[in-house]
Amino acid sequence: MTPVGDASAGLDPLRDGVPLGPPWSAGVTRGDDGAVRVAGLDVREIASRFGTPTFVLDEADLRARARAFREAFDAAFAGLGGGADVYYAGKAFLSVLVARWVHEEGLRVDTASGGELATALLAGVPGEAIGLHGNNKSDAEIDRAVAAGVGRIVLDSLPEIDRVADAAARHGVRAPVMVRVTPGVHAHTHEFISTAHEDQKFGLSLAGGQAAEAVERVLARPELELLGLHSHIGSQILDVAGFEVAARRLLELRADVAARTGYLMPELDLGGGYGIAYLGDEDVPPVRDLAEGLADVVRRACADLSSPPPRVSLEPGRAIVGPAMLTLYGVGTVKEVQTGAEHGPAVRAYVSVDGGMSDNIRTALYGAEYTAALVSRAGGAATRPSRVVGKHCESGDIVVRDVDLPADLRAGDLLAVPATGAYGRSMASNYNLVPRPPVVAVRGGEAVVVVRRETEQDLLALDAGYAPGTRAVPGLGS
Numbered sequence: 001m002t003p004v005g006d007a008s009a010g011l012d013p014l015r016d017g018v019p020l021g022p023p024w025s026a027g028v029t030r031g032d033d034g035a036v037r038v039a040g041l042d043v044r045e046i047a048s049r050f051g052t053p054t055f056v057l058d059e060a061d062l063r064a065r066a067r068a069f070r071e072a073f074d075a076a077f078a079g080l081g082g083g084a085d086v087y088y089a090g091k092a093f094l095s096v097l098v099a100r101w102v103h104e105e106g107l108r109v110d111t112a113s114g115g116e117l118a119t120a121l122l123a124g125v126p127g128e129a130i131g132l133h134g135n136n137k138s139d140a141e142i143d144r145a146v147a148a149g150v151g152r153i154v155l156d157s158l159p160e161i162d163r164v165a166d167a168a169a170r171h172g173v174r175a176p177v178m179v180r181v182t183p184g185v186h187a188h189t190h191e192f193i194s195t196a197h198e199d200q201k202f203g204l205s206l207a208g209g210q211a212a213e214a215v216e217r218v219l220a221r222p223e224l225e226l227l228g229l230h231s232h233i234g235s236q237i238l239d240v241a242g243f244e245v246a247a248r249r250l251l252e253l254r255a256d257v258a259a260r261t262g263y264l265m266p267e268l269d270l271g272g273g274y275g276i277a278y279l280g281d282e283d284v285p286p287v288r289d290l291a292e293g294l295a296d297v298v299r300r301a302c303a304d305l306s307s308p309p310p311r312v313s314l315e316p317g318r319a320i321v322g323p324a325m326l327t328l329y330g331v332g333t334v335k336e337v338q339t340g341a342e343h344g345p346a347v348r349a350y351v352s353v354d355g356g357m358s359d360n361i362r363t364a365l366y367g368a369e370y371t372a373a374l375v376s377r378a379g380g381a382a383t384r385p386s387r388v389v390g391k392h393c394e395s396g397d398i399v400v401r402d403v404d405l406p407a408d409l410r411a412g413d414l415l416a417v418p419a420t421g422a423y424g425r426s427m428a429s430n431y432n433l434v435p436r437p438p439v440v441a442v443r444g445g446e447a448v449v450v451v452r453r454e455t456e457q458d459l460l461a462l463d464a465g466y467a468p469g470t471r472a473v474p475g476l477g478s
């Protein structure tokens with residue numbers, strides 16, 4: 001697990017209890033009374049003030065992770081191409097306050113839509129510290145990005161080159177761009193697959209020659225400033241082997257272009273995808289090792305190619321915000337189910353919580369694994385095989401597929417699922433017309449609402465058939 005600086009240093013074990021450790025954020029502790037605190041604030045108080053489900057963000061932990069990336073990459077790349085830039089991948093979770101906090105810790109912000117771009121700008125992140133991605137950027141998104149003077153637009157297709165160049169011409173500026181390359185490397189956790197051709201929607205293929213063609217077309221448009229090549233090879237990656245193959249392939253293209261045209265692209269972006277602990281037993285390399293590993297990969301590849309090293313950038317999302325949040329749920333129905341299964345438990349407790357696939361789609365979508373714990377009190381010693389499910393009309397509405405939970409777990413308890421900060425709230429939906437949960441940040445025992453809870457009024461405000469005040473509905477405020 002990534003050591004995260006001083007996030008837990010201010011904890012007082014007598015007052016705050018014992019840190020739970022990974023996969024919980026550094027400020028999560030259990031007190032003598034058996035109840036859990038986040039950064040010194042009791043989850044029972046969080047639930048009574050903000051309701052459940054609620055995403056609880058440990059602000060100091062988030063900041064420490066951002067700072068750890070910044071410092072590790074500064075140190076590892078100091079002697080190589082002049083340093084490294086760390087972009088926080090906003091799609092993992094973005095709000096005005098979170099964009100501001102990671103920027104204060106020295107990160108830039110990557111966006112992939114008009115909404116993310118607007119949020120980063122509203123946070124006060126300067127345009128030059130923002131990147132724009134996307135395989136299908138609209139004219140309006142390109143125009144906004146150019147008008148905001150973003151530090152880079154990552155080109156994802158051949159037609160986009162002229163669209164961005166034309167927008168730059170309209171604004172009378174030179175737009176900095178990168179070319180997103182599909183290098184034929186896919187990484188997932190422990191394995192990576194190296195292929196030639198790619199059957200997916202992102203980027204320009206290296207093997208098919210499209211990436212080289214894109215570079216030529218960009219160089220032919222004086223309204224564009226070609227910063228370099230970009231690749232993003234996957235997610236939840238726990239070693240540098242996949243990055244090594246991708247970096248080499250991109251650096252080879254960079255050297256070829258320099259030999260052919262005399263233009264040496266000054267930058268290289270290796271994307272995001274750094275893994276985190278979801279269960280606590282994963283072997284997650286410290287961010288320092290990752291930084292040194294990537295620096296080593298770039299140093300060796302450039303030496304082999306006799307090319308001066310580029311300035312490197314990277315785009316962690318999950319690794320910054322994922323471990324910093326937990327989801328706090330209220331427990332409702334608890335059922336014992338005879339599974340009739342040949343493998344696995346004969347009896348399983350189905351623990352229903354007051355959210356589900358609307359606030360965490362990753363289990364259903366990717367088979368992602370999570371754990372959970374009773375947090376409002378110490379449970380009894382006996383545990384039993386359990387499954388945490390939501391309240392939605394879908395049997396695949398599972399939050400945690402397999403976890404041992406106290407056998408005395410009952411309605412009214414609070415349950416928490418750690419490491420839900422990335423792709424949780426940001427992928428949340430209104431399935432079953434359920435309002436989406438808030439994000440509440442805690443620091444030093446004080447809570448701040450980062451995103452407020454959605455209400456039924458918010459949902460009905462979009463419903464053209466609803467005229468406020470015309471019909472009394474029990475429980476619906478006016």
Ligand SMILES: *Cc1c(COP(=O)(O)O)cnc(C)c1O
Binds near residue numbers: 092272274315319
């Ligand atoms: C998703 C994505 C990221 C962030 O990925 P994480 O797994 O959250 O680190 C970075 N760059 C690009 C281009 C992405 O699509």
